[in-house]
Amino acid sequence: MPEIIIFRKSNYFQMKKVHIIILLLLAITVGVLLFMTSDYTTYANFVQAREKTNKSVNVVGYLAKDKPLNYDPQKDPNFFSFTMLDKEGNEQRVVYKGSKPQDFERSEQLVVKGRVTGDVFAASEISMKCPSKYVNDEITLKETTVSIKSGS
Numbered sequence: 001m002p003e004i005i006i007f008r009k010s011n012y013f014q015m016k017k018v019h020i021i022i023l024l025l026l027a028i029t030v031g032v033l034l035f036m037t038s039d040y041t042t043y044a045n046f047v048q049a050r051e052k053t054n055k056s057v058n059v060v061g062y063l064a065k066d067k068p069l070n071y072d073p074q075k076d077p078n079f080f081s082f083t084m085l086d087k088e089g090n091e092q093r094v095v096y097k098g099s100k101p102q103d104f105e106r107s108e109q110l111v112v113k114g115r116v117t118g119d120v121f122a123a124s125e126i127s128m129k130c131p132s133k134y135v136n137d138e139i140t141l142k143e144t145t146v147s148i149k150s151g152s
Contacts, residue, residue, distance in 0.1 A: 045087065046092040057113070059084070059111070063105070064085050067082070068082075069082045073099070080098060080099065081093060082104075095122055097122075104128065107130055109128070109129040110126065112125070112126055113127075
């Protein structure tokens, strides 16, 4: 006698739902991975950054301490500009639409992320490598002298 197999409608759709959920999770995972890889920026010097005007790059360098810093919080608290030298010695004016980072002048190394627009590098992020707190620093070791006058 032949065996009759009865498909239950609920089990059939239950498997379909599981497959759909797995496919959705897979699609979301692929989308997240694509989004994360599109955020990676390359490291370049200022000459290379000028060539890649439509792409954001990271430039590693140093603050040109002999050039002025332009930051006037009374006039515009979200405008800060300075001159930076990349590791190859190329000088570039950098404009950052934000406030000046604390202890910016004391930084040992800078990493700016952004792109060249016109004759300036428009930075969207600034990272600073600050001096070690264990190095004897003139600012932290300054002593104040107090003179005491005796009342005669």
